[in-house]
């Protein structure tokens with residue numbers, strides 16, 4: 229039995245969704261973020277030294293890092309259903325987006341989160357305006373332009389194909405869901421990007437996605 233170490237409001241929602249798409253049995257061990265720091269509880273470090281989610285256990289095998297988990301699960305249980313055939317152009321798109329989601333799309337979105345927090349976190353009154361001014365400057369000159377560049381790129385990609393890898397849904401779409409949901413929540417993804425909005429609507433309507441939400445519990449990106 230596969231165990232998913234699942235943190236509320238986190239990337240591990242993608243793994244639950246993947247397992248639902250694959251129709252595999254799995255169990256969930258739930259962890260709650262510290263409401264102040266948003267960090268995972270220390271128990272998660274007993275499973276993997278970084279203490280981040282997702283992590284899965286499959287017998288004696290422990291796999292961390294969303295892309296690696298997806299690669300492992302699809303390779304073992306769902307290559308035909310959720311990955312394009314090796315050697316095809318679709319497979320190259322698939323591999324690209326499996327890496328791109330965490331390697332390129334998430335960093336500016338994470339910076340946005342961090343600088344939003346800097347601007348709103350408690351500080352002595354004389355520091356507050358300075359902290360806010362620096363955060364605003366970094367966001368307007370670096371972070372938001374980067375996010376816009378990524379969204380424009382992705383909007384264009386989904387103008388060429390139905391899904392990220394090709395005309396069939398794949399695990400690359402599952403991996404891409406989190407940066408796009410994060411961008412919709414805090415990065416300016418709105419109706420200026422109709423292909424991306426349509427992508428989010430389509431994935432949110434998938435029965436496996438809905439089942440994963442029910443099993444995973446709190447996930448504030450989607451009500």
Ligand SMILES: N[C@@H](CCC(=O)N[C@@H](CS)C(=O)NCC(=O)O)C(=O)O
Nearest residue numbers: 238239267268280281282293294330
């Ligand atoms: N690139 C990693 C990121 C893992 C990660 O940062 N997970 C977040 C949840 S979305 C986490 O565990 N945060 C809590 C913490 O850092 O303590 C992946 O995709 O698995």
